[in-house]
Amino acid sequence: MNVLVLNASPRRRGITAQAAERFVEGVKASGADDFSRESIHIDVMNVNDLDVAPCKACLFCRKHGNCCQPVDDAHRIAEMIRSCDVLLVAAPVYWGNIPGTLKTLFDRLVYVLMGETKVGIPIPKHKGKYAYFITACTTPFPFNVLCGQSTGVFKALKEIFGTAGFKIRGKLAIPGTRKMQGLPERYGSKAYRMGLHCKAW
Numbered sequence: 723m724n725v726l727v728l729n730a731s732p733r734r735r736g737i738t739a740q741a742a743e744r745f746v747e748g749v750k751a752s753g754a755d756d757f758s759r760e761s762i763h764i765d766v767m768n769v770n771d772l773d774v775a776p777c778k779a780c781l782f783c784r785k786h787g788n789c790c791q792p793v794d795d796a797h798r799i800a801e802m803i804r805s806c807d808v809l810l811v812a813a814p815v816y817w818g819n820i821p822g823t824l825k826t827l828f829d830r831l832v833y834v835l836m837g838e839t840k841v842g843i844p845i846p847k848h849k850g851k852y853a854y855f856i857t858a859c860t861t862p863f864p865f866n867v868l869c870g871q872s873t874g875v876f877k878a879l880k881e882i883f884g885t886a887g888f889k890i891r892g893k894l895a896i897p898g899t900r901k902m903q904g905l906p907e908r909y910g911s912k913a914y915r916m917g918l919h920c921k922a923w
C-alpha cells in the first residue's frame with residue numbers, strides 16, 4: 723500500500739505538520755499487526771519545498787495526457803499520485819481556502835486527476851482510492867465552520883479529489899490554533915486513528 727502525504731504548511735513544527743505526523747504514526751502502527759505482510763510505503767512531501775511552476779493553461783495535457791512544461795516537481799508529484807492508494811492532504815487555512823502553493827500544484831495536475839468526455843463531463847481517474855484531509859486555522863469553533871474557514875478548505879479539496887474519484891474517508895478540522903502551544907491530544911488521537919484505519923483494502 724502506498725500512502726502519500728502532502729503537507730502544505732511551511733511551518734515544519736506547526737499544527738498541520740504535527741497532525742500529519744500523527745496520521746503517519748497511525749499508518750505505521752496499522753502495519754505492525756498486518757498479517758497479510760503487505761508492505762506499507764509512506765512518502766511525506768512538504769509542498770513549500772517543491773519547485774512547481776504555475777500552469778500555463780495551454781491545455782496540451784488534455785490532448786496528450788502529460789504536461790509539456792519543463793520538468794519540475796509537479797511531474798514528480800503526478801507520478802506519486804498515480805501510484806498512491808491513500809492520500810492525505812494536510813493544509814492550513816489561508817484566506818478561507820487552501821494555500822496558494824498547494825493550489826499551484828493542483829492546477830498542474832488536472833490531467834493526472836481527471837479526464838473529460840467529448841462534451842466536457844469529468845472522468846475520474848482515481849476510483850477505489852482513499853483521501854483524508856486535515857486543516858488548521860486560528861478562527862475558533864464554531865466560526866471556523868459558520869464563516870467558511872475550515873469548510874472552505876474541505877470544499878476546495880472535495881472539488882479536486884471528489885472529481886478525481888477519491889473516496890473522502892476522513893476529515894479533521896483543527897480550529898482556534900492561535901493560543902495552542904502544540905497539537906492538543908484530542909486532535910492528535912483523531913489524526914492517529916485516521917492513519918490507523920486508512921488501509922485501502
Ligand SMILES: Cc1cc2nc3c(=O)[nH]c(=O)nc-3n(C[C@H](O)[C@H](O)[C@H](O)COP(=O)(O)O)c2cc1C
Pocket residue numbers: 731732733736737738739814815816817818819858859860861871899900
Ligand atoms: C497567509 C495566511 C492566511 C491565513 N488566513 C487565515 C484565514 O483565512 N482564516 C483563519 O482562521 N486563519 C488564517 N490564517 C492562520 C492559519 O490558518 C493558522 O495560523 C494555522 O494554525 C496555520 O497552521 P500551521 O500551524 O500548520 O502553520 C492564515 C495564515 C496565513 C499565514
